[in-house]
Amino acid sequence: MDIRPSPLRTWSLTATLLSVAWLPQAVLVVALVGAALVWRAEWLLLAPAVALLAGPVRAAFGRGPLPGRALRPADEPELAALVRDVADRVGLRRPLLVRVVPDVQASLGPARVDGTPSYVLLLGLPLLRTLTEAELASVVAHELAHEQQARARGTALLGFARELLAERLAGFLRPLAPLAAPLLRASQPLVWRAELAADAQAARIAGGKAAVDALRRTAVLHAVYEGLGEAWWSALAEEDAFPEDFYDALDAALADPHVVARAARTAAADDAVDPYASAGHPPFARRIEALADAPEAAGTYGTAPLPLRTSAALARWCVRELAELEEVEVIDGEAARVRLLDLPDDRLHELGGTPGLDLLLRVTGEELPLHALTAVLDAVADGTGQQLARRLEPGLRWLDAEARAALAREVLTGAGTTALTAVLHAAGWTYAGRWLTSVLTAPDGRVVDLHALVGEAVDSGDTGPVRALLGPLADKEGARA
Structure with a gap:
């Protein structure tokens, strides 16, 4: 299959892409050269020279061993x-x-x-x-x-x-x-x-x-x-x-x-x-x-x-390679060896992460997971979910609009799942497996993927199916739902 596009189009796009990519460096070099000429500070020209030589020097001497x-x-x-x-x-x-x-x-x-x-x-x-x-x-x-x-x-x-x-x-x-x-x-x-x-x-x-x-x-x-x-x-x-x-x-x-x-x-x-x-x-x-x-x-x-x-x-x-990346000392025996398959389920769930319940309680100003969950569901239902997501993850405000919307969905889904898991597990639901805390077994034997359920609610804005799971729990704990 010939996948080659027009050479003129390819080279034109390549040249333009490289020009824009190197634009900040070009502006900096022009500014340094201008400053050197105005203030007669020739030493300022050393910085662009070093920057220009750094690439070839790294290419010539910086080849290390092959990866892997x-x-x-x-x-x-x-x-x-x-x-x-x-x-x-x-x-x-x-x-x-x-x-x-x-x-x-x-x-x-x-x-x-x-x-x-x-x-x-x-x-x-x-x-x-x-x-x-x-x-x-x-x-x-x-x-x-x-x-x-x-x-x-x-x-x-x-x-x-x-x-x-x-x-x-x-x-x-x-x-x-x-x-x-x-x-x-x-x-x-x-x-x-x-x-x-x-x-x-x-x-x-x-x-x-x-x-x-x-x-x-x-x-x-x-x-x-x-x-x-x-x-x-x-x-x-x-x-x-x-x-x-x-x-x-x-x-x-x-x-x-x-x-x-x-x-x-x-x-x-x-x-x-x-x-x-x-x-x-x-x-x-x-x-x-x-x-x-x-x-x-x-x-x-x-x-x-x-x-x-x-x-x-x-x-x-x-x-050992991964341990080195994590700065864990393996070779000299200083680090503890853990066998994940031998751990009890609760310990595995702990290592797998239960993100953000304390943060969600603090951001929503609630004391109970059920009330915090209701705050998430209310935000999803009334269209203020992105504002709540930015409070939970302030870095979202710096992202592009498309990325911000996608990651806000992820933040809301994670927060809602964490709170819903805490509520249902405290009410007698049990973990359905060793690896995920978000898949629970109901007292009647149903297996429910809470992450999928909350994700669908965030996508559609319909929080009814999630609220229906709570049933009498909302009344029992005096939820505002």
Whole structure:
């Protein structure tokens, strides 16, 4: 599939994107040069000179070791065979190194090994443990497809320019936003076309179903990793501890359908927020729709995960890498080892986080969770939800309107869920599983996902279903509802 746009359009957009991205530095350099000339302070010219030299110096001397840990063919022959098969079918001729990283990612980058131009393929351990052989082949094929696209220097430079300009829009102050947003919006279809072409190649090699399943499973895995996984690490790091069975616990959590449903909702919500058109990938729904007519492969790859012969060693290495990021001392034995799978449910729920009940009580001025919940529901019903969300999360006021609305929904859903969970759990409802506190079992045996219920109320403005759950509790505690 030829995904190359007009070279003139590509280079024009790239030049404009880079010009806007470097505009603050250019203004600063002009100001320093002007000041040096006016005040005869030649030493002021040192700053721009140092800034100009910093980039080439870092490029020449700042190359560190390759990220991740090497996955050698002798250690993982099944994985090596799959990657080589996909590379041959894609037409990749350069040497390809495969390395494992701790988080949920897959990426391809250039490398030079003993002076030979090569590529390094990074694969996250959660992907290797979770994806089926066919889904993993799809992920690998997608990444290798970008190697072909990178041969068109204009396309690669356009992607770099977009990433650079998008970085300038991070933070509270975004003076470049009025200039950047139209440029990012104009260039986005070009990079999206490249992603859809990579998806099409993945489907051609691994089959349409495997490509779609890989997209869905990766999105869910990423959301669980960033949600539960990072909550575990953050909570234990405060106790100078680390989860030595982190990946086993992650696998166990992914077996819970409520965890998967919650992660799918989170991924879809995150996917919908792109205020400056800076996203380099199309929304998952659009990518899946584009694969609707993709043909199926003729049974080339299996439907079970590949065996990892060094799985235990890889997990230990990845846990140590994550512990280092959290500044937890593992090697010298100073940090406490915690096995998540051996913890009681209450302790797991504590580590998973019960965000913001004290904050919600303080912001609403209430003493009881039921009254605080009523305040949230009233705000949702009368249209003042965003104001309450800004009181709960003051940083929302600095965000773009689209991002502010999406994150306000997340804040209100989280606050309402926390309060509703506290009310119902105190009334005799029980936790339905080990991983989420927001899924409860009613006294009559019903299992209710409170997060989904509150989220629907925030989206629709109809708080009736949530209030109906409270039933006689509202009257009993004298709620204002």
